[in-house]
Amino acid sequence: MGRKVEIFRKFFSCSCGDWTEVVSGAGGMPPVGVRLYIQDQYVVIDNGILQVTISNPDGIVTGVCYNGVDNLLEVLNNESNRGYWDVVWNALDGSGKAGVFEVIKGTVFRVVRESEEQVEVSFSRPWDPSMQGKLVPLNIDKRFILLRGCSGFYTYAIYEHVGSMDWPAFSLGETRIAFKLRKDKFHYMAVADNRKRFMPLPDDRLPGRGQPLAYPEAVLLINPVDPQLKGEVDDKYQYSSDNKDLKVHGWISMDPPVGFWQITPSDEFRSGGPLKQNLTSHVGPTTLAVFLSAHYAGDDLVPKFGQGEPWKKVFGPVFMYVNSVMTGQDPLTLWDDAKRQMLVEVQSWPYTFPVSEDFLTADQRGNVSGKLLISDRYVSNDSFPANGAYVGLAPPGGIGSWQRECKDYQFWTRTDDLGHFSINNIRPGNYNLYAWVPGFIGDYRNEAAISITPGSQIDIGNLVFEPPRDGPTLWEIGIPDRTAAEFYAPDPDPKYVNRLFINHPDRFRQYGLWDRYTEMYPKDDLVYTVGESDYRKDWFFAQVNRKKEDNTYQGTTWQIRFQLDNVDQSGAYKLRVALASASLAELQVRVNNPNTNRPLFTSGLIGRENSIARHGIHGLYWLYNVDVQAGLLQPGMNTIYLTQPRSQSPFQGLMYDYIRLEAPGSLRGA
Secondary structure, X not given: OHHHHHHHHHHOOOOHHHHHHHHHOOOOOOOOOOEEEEOXXXXXXXXXXXXXXXXXXXXXXXXXXXXXXXXXXXXXXXXXXXXXXXXXXXXXXXXXXXXXXXXXXXXXXXXXXXXXXXXXXXXXXXXXXXXXXXOOOOEEEEEXXXXXXXXXXXXXXXXXXXXXXXXXXXXXXXXXXXXXXXXXXXXXXXXXXXXXXXXXXXXXXXOOOEEEXXXXXXXXXXXXOOHHHOOEEEEHHHHOEEHXXXXXXXXXXXXXXXXXXXXXXXXXXXXXXXXXXXXOEEOOOEEEEEEEOOOOOHHHHOOEXXXXXXXXXXXXXXXXXXXXXXXXXXXXXXXXXXXXXXXXXXXXXXXXXXXXXXXXXXXXXXXEEEEEEEOOOOOOOOOEEOOOOEEEEXXXXXXXXXXXXXXXXXXXXXXXXXXXXXXXXXXXXXXXXXXXXXXOOOOXXXXXXXXXXXXXXXXXXXXXXXXOOOOOEEEEEEOOOOOOOOXXXXXXXXXXXXHHHOOOOOHHHOOOHHHHHHHHOXXXXXXXXXXXXXXXXXXXXXXXXXXXXXXXXXXXXXXXXXXXXXXXXXXXXXXXXXXXXXXXXXXXXEEOOOOOOOOOEEOOOEEEOOOOOOOXXXXXXEEEEEEEOHHXXXXXXXXXXXXXXXXXXXXXXXXXXXXEEEOOOOOOOO
16 A cells, blocks of 8 residues: 555646656556556556546545646635536425535545456445434445546545435436536537537636526626627537536547547436436536436426435446547547547446446346337328337336336336337336327327336237327427427527527527517417418417517417318317426416416416426426316317416426317217
8 A cells, every 4th residue: 555655646746648757667558457546645546547536535536637638627726616416405394404515535445346447435424313413414426437448537425315214205307427627728628519619718607708587597797808899609518418418528628639428328327218307518517417306397397205204325337437538630530539438438338337236237137029000090090109208117117107207116118110229238127118209199009008027028029009080180389309490480689599400400599589489479468370380480489478668578379370260060179289308387278268267278377397497498298188168169260379478587387399170070989
């Protein structure tokens, strides 16, 4: 141990390149295997490619040394604000503690594995009743892994709420790992192929350079360090992604040419299923791995734990990948390399190397396969394959419950052209099988629970999904894909533009679009005429409130006008309204009389998704099926009125996914 401490101390007095030479001896060749160096206040793991420094016993990553840079993390930050796990939690014991932000600091350091092939270290923080009200009531074990020859390091954590009445009730609003990179080096960010750019500096968000807008995350750059960015809006929510698309993101330094990437190889430990949206990277420069949050969903995605409720979950591992190119090569190609590495990590899941018994390897898991068919007699007389359907296993619950599930694990895949699916590497347990199909409304749930055991290979056979349907389609608006992306997103106010999203498929990510509705419809609301209007041009992407001259807001009523040659008296018509998001909103439906005190249908107050303010084209999915009695309709022109009356803020409103009117069913009983 003496030699390790001696080398450790020398590390702090030399550059990254010198450190390699010290460890390997003459010639500067990389050291053989992985080395661990322990000192009272720090732990260093080195594999000759990079060195990771972690505070002891806190378990905060204070340094990442790579490619001649002595620290990729922000050296101007306090060491506790560089690379850390954190939580936001609320006490449910009557103490009133709410929204408590806590950086997780370990109290016990332990070497889990030390060999030339792998080092895994643990920084744990046991909880006991003396900590009640002070720290989140969880046992937390943070792990860090470095492998031989690996250009990056892994981290995961095990959270546990013990099944004892000494353990209080609480809710967990968010947990994640964050890395703050050097602002003097990392200026280029990449989240997706069409979302990558040179970013503003964190200083650009400070008073004098940035002007806060309607909420603190959005800042107008009025005097940025780079004058070319003047007049742009910076908002971290413009870079959010769905879980299904959130596999790799990060930053590039141009000099030296180095990339720092966060790779998530599996969604199984994230909450809310494939459509849940999370933050990624943003100005800081910051990169995040968000495992659980209320973003774009609200309180429905905040798990609540009762007093003494047992719970344990493994978050991760995620991979922090670093890469570089030779001088003279294009540093932007580091993004392409990061995507290739992401595919390697995805194909390697579940990893074989984590030591914890709580992380299960492939031979401890099971697989489910089958085929999903669709039965809709108004589309085809025969059942047909569900092409591109999302199929998943999640804890038992009601139809569609997976999108609000936030305590346990979920496992998702997509069907092929013939409807076949295979869900692999499922942790043992009892599940329902859920599905939804782009192009069709509604949710599928297999009634029979599925029990997964280690090594199980379950062929569930043919499953048949019958989407909600009573009769033939008279008309429809939109595409049933659980987003409002196909509807009209206006150009932004020129004063509030992010140039990345000009002429971009994600036009909805621009700041302030909610106020553009008032400019387009200053007095009268949107009117959509079936057969004449085009939803891509004439249906605003969100039913938002109108801004009044006194800067207050009023609710809006949209009209759908349609012709009926005659009214079928044989039964009720059916109005299907699928919502892509709701933010403290209400949907009221009236038919042919906008002034009735009592609407034909009301949803009541729904949703805390905040998708309008956070540039998300969807939140949670809501499906309403409204009977329209024939007596409410008339031959000739008819009008359906859709009212959203809640108007305390500009961010209250609805996003529609798809609307359909069905005639009474002519195939009923056939």
